[in-house]
Amino acid sequence: MLSWTPVTGATAYEVHIEESNGNTKDVTLDSTSFTPTELYAPGIWRWQVRAAFPTSSFGHVASGYFAPARSFAHALAAATGGE
Numbered sequence: 001m002l003s004w005t006p007v008t009g010a011t012a013y014e015v016h017i018e019e020s021n022g023n024t025k026d027v028t029l030d031s032t033s034f035t036p037t038e039l040y041a042p043g044i045w046r047w048q049v050r051a052a053f054p055t056s057s058f059g060h061v062a063s064g065y066f067a068p069a070r071s072f073a074h075a076l077a078a079a080t081g082g083e
Helices: none
Strands: 012-018 024-029 043-055 061-063 070-074
Touching: none
Parallel strands: none
Antiparallel strands: 012 024, 012 043, 043 061, 043 070
């Protein structure tokens, strides 16, 4: 599970994920944690999160900058049952 500290006033969190194979994904969440369910490429993955705030009177979402990237290693278990 990946998690971060809540930001006062945030209504959601935008998460940017960089897979070890170069693919990227962006998700928006209401919570301060999530568990990736599709980890295809083994290696070092990077992720960043930023808070999203309510829509301003000008009609846009005032979001802060992404927090510094964090890394985690994803390894595949050895195959079993082979002969």
